[in-house]
Amino acid sequence: MTYIRGDKAQFDEWEQFGNPGWNWDTMPEYYKKVETIFPPAPAQIQVGASIEPRCHGTSSELHVAFNPALENGPLYDTHRDSWAVMKEGVNKDVNRGTTKGFSVCPQTLDPRENKRWDSATAFYWPIQSRQNLKHLNGTVSKLPWKNTNAVSGAQAAGVEYLGPDGKRRTAKVGKEVIISAGALRTPLVLEHSGIGNPHLLKQKGIEVVVDLPAVGENMIDQALSSLFYTTNINIKGYTLYSTFVTAADIYGSTIDKVAKDTEAKLGKQARQLAQASHGGLNASALERILKIQHNVIFNKHATLAEILSTAQGDKIGTSYWDLMPFGRGSVHMRSIDDVDSPVIDSRYFYIDFDLATQVESGKVGVEFWTSSPVKKIIMGQFAPNATVLPPGTTDEQWKEFLADSSSSNSPAIGTASMMSRELGGVVDSKLKVYGTKNVRVVDASVLPMQVSGHLTATVYAVADRASDIILGRPW
Numbered sequence: 001m002t003y004i005r006g007d008k009a010q011f012d013e014w015e016q017f018g019n020p021g022w023n024w025d026t027m028p029e030y031y032k033k034v035e036t037i038f039p040p041a042p043a044q045i046q047v048g049a050s051i052e053p054r055c056h057g058t059s060s061e062l063h064v065a066f067n068p069a070l071e072n073g074p075l076y077d078t079h080r081d082s083w084a085v086m087k088e089g090v091n092k093d094v095n096r097g098t099t100k101g102f103s104v105c106p107q108t109l110d111p112r113e114n115k116r117w118d119s120a121t122a123f124y125w126p127i128q129s130r131q132n133l134k135h136l137n138g139t140v141s142k143l144p145w146k147n148t149n150a151v152s153g154a155q156a157a158g159v160e161y162l163g164p165d166g167k168r169r170t171a172k173v174g175k176e177v178i179i180s181a182g183a184l185r186t187p188l189v190l191e192h193s194g195i196g197n198p199h200l201l202k203q204k205g206i207e208v209v210v211d212l213p214a215v216g217e218n219m220i221d222q223a224l225s226s227l228f229y230t231t232n233i234n235i236k237g238y239t240l241y242s243t244f245v246t247a248a249d250i251y252g253s254t255i256d257k258v259a260k261d262t263e264a265k266l267g268k269q270a271r272q273l274a275q276a277s278h279g280g281l282n283a284s285a286l287e288r289i290l291k292i293q294h295n296v297i298f299n300k301h302a303t304l305a306e307i308l309s310t311a312q313g314d315k316i317g318t319s320y321w322d323l324m325p326f327g328r329g330s331v332h333m334r335s336i337d338d339v340d341s342p343v344i345d346s347r348y349f350y351i352d353f354d355l356a357t358q359v360e361s362g363k364v365g366v367e368f369w370t371s372s373p374v375k376k377i378i379m380g381q382f383a384p385n386a387t388v389l390p391p392g393t394t395d396e397q398w399k400e401f402l403a404d405s406s407s408s409n410s411p412a413i414g415t416a417s418m419m420s421r422e423l424g425g426v427v428d429s430k431l432k433v434y435g436t437k438n439v440r441v442v443d444a445s446v447l448p449m450q451v452s453g454h455l456t457a458t459v460y461a462v463a464d465r466a467s468d469i470i471l472g473r474p475w
């Protein structure tokens with residue numbers, strides 16, 4: 001998987017959401033602590049792979065490297081030179097806290113075996129035979145409660161799950177339960193256990209244990225769009241070139257006006273999003289959050305869009321996405337009998353700025369493919385073809401195309417956000433679910449704001465930090 005962490009400014013704002021000690025000063029230690037970087041080989045350096053060693057770990061479980069089959073023709077130079085024409089320079093290490101610029105993406109893999117390095121390979125298989133580790137297969141349905149004391153916090157007695165044979169079983173808990181079902185499933189476990197928006201829980205016939213309306217709300221996904229061409233060269237090697245651009249890069253001379261207009265609408269948009277959440281989100285709290293996000297985008301210049309080039313055979317192109325949408329979606333349980341099929345409302349492009357950013361990012365991509373020297377290798381538009389997006393496509397045509405063709409980029413976060421309770425948080429800064437005594441969440445659902453990265457890097461770092469918190473180590 002692509003391994004990219006994000007921008008310093010985004011992590012620094014986590015503190016403002018009510019999470020002391022969660023910022024860019026403290027995160028790199030955890031990124032490094034879980035990582036072994038394999039510096040690029042000389043042949044890979046020739047085709048753009050580069051790192052700053054000080055930003056990386058050298059002796060841990062997660063193996064990070066550049067693909068051994070990196071394309072070794074002139075494609076990297078062609079890309080670099082065209083991005084240079086568009087004033088985007090080379091980023092020597094996309095993982096150093098600023099993603100802006102053009103770079104070859106590192107991945108979670110072991111270059112010695114050219115083997116994908118997933119979470120099981122890195123963290124589970126090496127310790128699976130430990131005597132104090134027991135693995136049970138099944139789908140968790142809910143947490144039964146030992147008590148539901150509102151003052152001391154509800155205490156989970158165990159974890160109820162459906163075994164592979166379809167039988168319902170309960171595993172007893174000794175100390176605490178850690179839910180890591182991901183941003184699209186963790187809210188379901190909480191809701192089935194009676195933690196969530198009372199309005200929704202009562203509707204589904206679930207008894208309310210903790211009144212926590214934001215469970216399943218605050219979902220921030222990214223919508224992905226693509227633009228592919230046929231090329232006159234035959235590309236055999238692996239290509240994964242990323243260009244991260246800021247709002248100023250995207251909006252050019254109109255940036256000040258765009259920033260002002262966007263800020264002026266945040267109050268109204270927060271009210272609309274809150275209304276759509278059936279009481280899950282509070283409008284004034286959300287407005288505060290959106291203003292923090294606005295500041296990160298327009299004043300702290302975190303990158304706002306990623307434009308990722310890939311190629312194979314005679315096809316070449318870019319996928320692109322708005323990294324930090326203002327829209328907030330939701331994921332909730334479907335029914336009391338169904339523990340595994342969430343109702344998802346992504347609310348892509350619910351906010352006009354999000355759609356405008358996607359349009360402008362698409363145009364940056366078109367400008368790139370039609371600039372020198374890269375345009376020399378382009379034969380024609382492949383998907384969408386030139387009938388759908390003709391030269392001189394209007395903004396309205398762009399919007400129609402994107403609304404019809406975009407899909408999830410799959411980095412959903414925020415559905416059990418680590419924020420103060422008044423802002424709409426579900427877990428506190430120690431990842432403990434509000435109103436409970438012994439339930440934590442450790443997965444992408446706790447991330448309160450999108451990062452200009454690919455999420456697994458950050459999920460691993462947050463998980464390692466969670467282990468320090470759980471074990472009571474200083475952090």
Ligand SMILES: Cc1cc2nc3c(=O)[nH]c(=O)nc-3n(C[C@H](O)[C@H](O)[C@H](O)COP(=O)(O)OP(=O)(O)OC[C@H]3O[C@@H](n4cnc5c(N)ncnc54)[C@H](O)[C@@H]3O)c2cc1C
Nearest residue numbers: 001002139140180181182183185410443444454455456457
């Ligand atoms: C197609 C695709 C491509 C991606 N590419 C990249 C990439 O290149 N780089 C990158 O960094 N990120 C990538 N991502 C995003 C990344 O995979 C996620 O952000 C990340 O996996 C989130 O981690 P998580 O631990 O929160 O959730 P998950 O990885 O989803 O883990 C949750 C786990 O909980 C299990 N589970 C769910 N519900 C239950 C239940 N009720 N009972 C028991 N178990 C349950 C699931 O089976 C799963 O194993 C990609 C995602 C997708 C879908």
